[in-house]
Amino acid sequence: MINQLTIFGVGLIGGSLALALKKAGYCRRIVGCSRRESHLQQAVELGAIDSYTLDAGEAAEGADVVFLAVPLGAMKSILSDIDGHLSAEAIVTDAGSSKASVVEAAREVFGTIPSRFVPAHPIAGREKSGVTAAVADLYVDHKVILTPVENTSAAAINTVAAMWEATGAKIATLGVEQHDRVLAATSHLPHVLAYALVDTVSRTGYVDEIFQFAAGGFRDFSRIASSDPTMWRDICIENRAAILENLDHFQSELTKVRELIHQSDEAKLFDLFDHAKSIRDAKIANRD
């Protein structure tokens, strides 16, 4: 049970956490803070938050838990804004899609990584964004990855884990660097590919036919290209190293496949496709 939760960025992620914790009766009071008053008013009307302020320092005061659900590019300035306004017992956590950059931002702002800062990443989302897209069950059966560092307090980890469990989420733990490499492969690279694919298709001169005859493959494949461009711009920059590493591996692979197609190498094309199918079937098919 949390007395006061303060949420920075009451959009899809922050709003859905608020609605889930309201539904679970897990918070006495939820305070919202963002740059846009109209969004905060909407969040009040939707019953996600109890009150709001546009002043970050004021929002942090009295909070037992502070949750940062803003684009990665805004994390550092908010940490700066709340520095000096947190109570000694306040726990800070976030929802950033890349962890090294947020941990580094905390180190820069506080001089050291606070033991009460618990870096975290809920693996959930929708293509729609904003508090109007928030739903109380967004996190049910979804994973939330905590990436504590060496000096993160066990009590703080437990508080954040319990908060997420109250939403129906399942807790997992990874190292900061491991998280960033795994997410670069499972989420960041696919988003970059989807954006690039739709962009490529849009230049073909027969874009209407392409969308008209888009079968399941293209539809599934391109769905994530409808995601929030600001969020994905920030992720590409903040997790740049891991994304570039994965992108380079992917481009080498694609060049290899291109050569096999160019040479009509039936045997090697079959082997490559068959290998990919067997990996995916073994690892994921049962969970589709």
Next chain:
Amino acid sequence: MINQLTIFGVGLIGGSLALALKKAGYCRRIVGCSRRESHLQQAVELGAIDSYTLDAGEAAEGADVVFLAVPLGAMKSILSDIDGHLSAEAIVTDAGSSKASVVEAAREVFGTIPSRFVPAHPIAGREKSGVTAAVADLYVDHKVILTPVENTSAAAINTVAAMWEATGAKIATLGVEQHDRVLAATSHLPHVLAYALVDTVSRTGYVDEIFQFAAGGFRDFSRIASSDPTMWRDICIENRAAILENLDHFQSELTKVRELIHQSDEAKLFDLFDHAKSIRDAKIANRD
């Protein structure tokens, strides 16, 4: 109403057509032909076909409509096998995912493209293959693209269109080359990318974590990598030119995106992602 329909390749595509036409009461008799007797026995047990033969010439005799639902690489040899066994009124159609190569195969076998050959492509599928995956409603509300050539008979087109409409499918018409370019972009390239992505990921050394934390993006994106490798090997070879053209455009685009990420070019990354999102939202979002 068709008196005798002969289906070559009674797997997912051929079997689903058979089940749909049975359900609609549209065929008096459905004959199956394939290389594997066990598959044909299964098709009889599942009620998809009435009888079968392993002899292609015999299968073609007496057929009003012959439907080729075999991998692209097998089209030409079946056309050769049935040459001389077709009645003067028999209509031949197919389900090949690329059309130029099938049309060319028909030209080579028959000396000219027969007016009673209607090249076609039902835009439907599942990751599972084989007649055990066949379902009567596979084609309901799906598009079937007909790609008739200049001398294709209008009566033959009407017969094939009516057969597909009996399954609940919707008919569309494209030129052969236009079909191959559009499908290269909407279906063939995404399949190549999905196979390449899973193959890349399988080499990372943390493949278990990747599948464990695979969010919706990766799952949607990689689903088509569970497709039949034989079918996709054949498509890559038979529609090679259009696939390579699309692949080259995609790789140029990806190289451009890579450079923007490498340079942390916030403005251009945002513009590119925002452009892709707006295109997809405008063209497809309402149909998700």
